[in-house]
Amino acid sequence: MKRARKENLIKRLFCLFSLFSIVFLLGIVIVLFKEGLPIFKVTSFGKFFFGKFWYPTYEPPDFGILPLLLGSLWVTAGALIIAVPLGVASAVYISEVAHPKIKGLIKPAIELLAGVPSVVYGFFGMVVVAPLVQKFFGLPVGLNALTASILLGVMAIPTITSISEDAISSVPKSFKEASYALGANRWETTVKVTVPSAAGGISTAIILGMGRAIGETMTVLMVAGGAAVIPRSFFQPVRTMTATIAAEMGETVVGSEHFHALFAIALVLFVLTLSLNIGADVLTQKFRKRLR
Amino acid sequence: MDIRKTKEFIGFGVLKSAAVIVLLALFAILYFVAARGIKVINWEFLTQMPRSGMTAGGILPAILGTFYLTICAICFALPLGVAAAIYLTEYAKQGRLVRIIRIGINNLAGVPSVVFGLFGLAVFVKFCGFGISILSGGLTLGILILPTIIRASEEALMVVPRSFREASLALGATKWQTISKVVLPNAVSGMLTGSILGIGRAAGETAPILFTAVTFYSARLPRSVFSEVQALPYHIYALMTEGTHPEAQIPIAYGAALVLVSLVLGIDLIAIIIRNRFRRRKKW
DSSP: OHHHHHHHHHHHHHHHHHTHHHHHHHHHHHHHHHHHGGGGGTSOHHHHHHOSOEETTSSSOEEOOHHHHHHHHHHHHHHHHHHHHHHHHHHHIIIIISOHHHHHHHHHHHHHHHHSOHHHHHHHIIIIIHHHHHHHHTOSOSOSHHHHHHHHHHHHHHHHHHHHHHHHHTSOHHHHHHHHHTTOOHHHHIIIIIHHHTHHHHHHHHHHHHHHHHHOOHHHHHHSBOOOSOOOSTTSOBOOHHHHHHHHGGGSOTTSHHHHHHHHHHHHHHHHHHHHHHHHHHHHHHHHHHHO | OOHHHHHHHHHHHHHHHHHHHHHHHHHHHHHHHHHHHTTTOSHHHHHSOEETTTTEEOOHHHHHHHHHHHHHHHHHHHHHHHHHHHIIIIIOOSSHHHHHHHHHHHHHHHSOHHHHHHHHIIIIIIISOOOSSHHHHHHHHHHHHHHHHHHHHHHHHHTSOHHHHHHHHHTTOOHHHHIIIIIHHHHHHHHHHHHHHHHHHHHHOOHHHHTTTBOSOOSSOOOSTTSOBOOHHHHHHHHHHSSSOHHHHHHHHHHHHHHHHHHHHHHHHHHHHHHHHHHHHOOO
16 A cells, blocks of 8 residues: 555645645734734833824834824725726726727736836836826925825726626626616616626725735835825825835834834734735625525 | 617716726836836846946846846745645645635735735744845745745646546546646646746835845845845835935936836736637637
């Protein structure tokens, strides 16, 4: 039975390899907790989450992440205002309206849009979008929440479009045929039958697009302006959690309070994106069950 | 024209314009980067070291650095990813373990890139003692692209028809013989696509290498996997945000951005073309 033993060994080896994703995910959780939690020895939970001032290098330092948290949510909300209508409408166009040849052109183009590195979006934002925004609205600075939202919106579109498109094209043909048989035209069928049937998948797409926008780092670091204040309008510079980590980690001393505070921010960010992902997962499962 | 038809016409028109706007955004980015970047790029720009404190000269160290980091990432992630995909599609029975592994893969894919950077800093740079180096950055990028590679490899394995496996098993081959001699050779081009997409992703990421691998300026090219490196994405960021001569640095940034975009999108385009051809031709 040497052969059987060898087979078994191979199977176990592959099983071991497949566990690595879990190991890495757990590793990330452990590192974030281990390096992030010590900050609560020097500041309270309430002060950390609801403190209005982020002055990590002052003496004594202030570690209030409220402006950063709100900054992240602010630009993400702005991004969704742009990305949801454009992304979902493009998805409907691709799956319901476009000629197969045009579809074969648009789909790869959207994949390419997803492939543009975030630092290039940031660069494009600095040299092209920011001056345009500044001139158009007559602002003192072009690097602000609006510019960041526009770019994050464009970056979230590929996620929203490709997942929505999958959901829309997986609506059973019989649904549409029933609608046509009742005398509805293509537009009425699309709006009243196809899109509502795909609503679960479209919501998943929007949630994942949101996760993409919240976690984006380089673009907001370069174009959002970087002021750690509570956002009150789209025309002011803001600073997100991701940008704070990226900008400040290089200058902190390993093991210092500031270092732990940045890991604690990363922990908040991780929990946020994890909940979005799990939410999207649950929605997908529900959606699948219902279509069956 | 009756009202229902008018509504349909307008509705479809709105949908179409949304798609056009999205395409325009892509073309605007590509156009600006290409039009201004092309003026800077020449042979010297690609093959020389930077000079006068990053305000003149070429970007060779950044190109090489990105190349090394990407190679390191793919060497780490490809074997792990392909093995995981083989287990999930060929061996695993649906059950709790597989569900947990899938949750792991899905959520790993959703982790923000800057968090990977912190993980790399804590584990590879500090805990393992690799320091700020190609190795630390490459491993961090490798973890980042692992979900991409697993998913693409799984897709490639799943399209190999069941009958192929059954035929092989019926001939008396063992499971492993079937996988290595029948399934893998038929899935290899799909897996290739996955790894190419992973390469594109790894080459363009900045946040994960920010505290694990890069330096703005190094006088020499890296000597070993333990050297810190320059990298194209970070080079663009640093040229735009550091230094005191923006008028000299921005053109270089344009050139570096064009090189990076052509590299990453070129890689993606190749992957997309291979995949589409593969999907169309293989009808078994």
